[in-house]
């Protein structure tokens with residue numbers, strides 16, 4: 548069975564997505580997600596101009612060989628653009644292989660290791676009343692683990708927080724973290740104000756919702772290692788499921804300092820793309836959860852490699868799953884998450900109605916967890932005609948500056 552043709556579909560139902568469609572010479576179709584929030588066209592070009600011309604005529608069953616051919620043969624290894632492109636090819640070929648086998652993809656990955664994959668949703672609010680409403684809303688939706696993000700006193704908006712102003716009065720978290728505009732919005736940040744405020748938020752949330760609810764928080768890379776250590780220690784009384792992206796982790800050794808000071812579990816890696824980005828973090832058990840999603844981690848093949856390495860050090864999966872991972876990417880994450888032994892938790896930030904109309908619902912959400920669909924392959928049915936109606940619009944994640952105007956970590 549040979550790869551016959553590939554199509555790169557850039558579409559914007561609710562937010563921008565890059566989707567790869569591979570069709571074999573006997574008409575079997577595979578889907579892959581190549582969405583890179585704010586840099587979508589870079590991946591679309593990498594695929595259209597440098598990968599797609601190489602695929603026709605290749606044996607569609609040779610997934611590992613194709614992965615190595617694109618990774619090593621591209622010479623310029625690693626990085627978010629190349630690995631998102633490789634991820635989409637890999638995912639599409641796994642989709643095809645499972646369809647030909649007539650099995651849901653997870654059956655080819657070892658079968659189910661659990662009933663369902665625990666998920667967490669995104670609750671947020673500028674102030675506590677809005678935040679509590681958002682938490683209640685997610686509990687009513689069936690979530691049993693919830694990410695908590697709030698504003699910081701003195702700041703009009705903080706990334707990741709829906710507020711009546713930022714979301715046009717809807718009070719809901721903006722489905723598109725990357726705001727549509729020709730230039731990124733600029734936000735202001737002050738770490739000391741944030742560090743003073745966050746413990747009081749979790750004190751209030753625990754007081755309102757009790758000790759059992761799994762709570763997560765994302766620091767979005769904004770702290771120095773010692774500030775991260777301070778935050779981790781200050782949150783210990785509130786027993787977080789995890790504290791995410793506490794400090795930029797390209798310098799993996801920075802987490803040694805954080806680990807010395809706090810037992811709050813740590814999750815890192817939504818911006819990481821290969822096992823090499825994690826080598827010290829995992830081998831020294833400096834983190835507890837690996838965040839790379841299928842879409843950004845080199846596909847099923849790439850992320851499986853990372854998670855099998857992580858399993859040796861009792862590190863679990865915590866795959867990234869905001870609305871800028873498409874339903875195709877989420878479906879792939881659900882198939883791998885169901886099969887691996889060291890599954891931890893899956894981010895599931897419910898896609899918008901427009902997105903769901905194009906891609907369909909990629910998973911079944913019951914009892915606080917998700918299962919992939921019991922259909923051959925990924926189980927995806929993409930409405931290409933509807934997708935074509937949603938033109939790409941430039942959209943970027945906001946940028947971040949300190950009070951004195953210095954660009955700060957995002």
Ligand code: GCO
Pocket residue numbers: 584707724765767791817867868869870871894944
């Ligand atoms: C998360 C992420 C988001 C990102 C966005 C980037 O944990 O879901 O940190 O909040 O900022 O997904 O594309």
Ligand code: MG
Pocket residue numbers: 765767791792817
């Ligand atoms: Mg994050």
